[in-house]
Amino acid sequence: IAGGITPDEARQKIMDSNSNFQKELVEYLEAVHQGDSFNGDEHQVKETINNTKVQSDSIDPTCTLPVPPPKSLFL
Numbered sequence: 046i047a048g049g050i051t052p053d054e055a056r057q058k059i060m061d062s063n064s065n066f067q068k069e070l071v072e073y074l075e076a077v078h079q080g081d082s083f084n085g086d087e088h089q090v091k092e093t094i095n096n097t098k099v100q101s102d103s104i105d106p107t108c109t110l111p112v113p114p115p116k117s118l119f120l
Contacts, residue, residue, distance in 0.1 A: 050058070058066035082090045097103060 058064045059070065061067060084090055084093065098105075
């Protein structure tokens with residue numbers, strides 16, 4: 046990227062505890078990280094998930110595989 050620093054320069058600036066770059070980066074990350082779900086706190090989200098599992102025949106998406114494309118698309 047034109048005008049950007051190299052990955053090695055970024056690493057050096059991040060690792061330097063006296064660096065203004067590191068301080069600003071940490072401040073930025075702390076400002077953008079909320080740590081909570083936008084649907085409620087941890088207990089509300091867990092309750093919603095548990096209610097959904099009990100009320101429906103839904104399948105946990107983390108335990109399924111996507112449907113492959115039709116074989117006609119392969120050459």
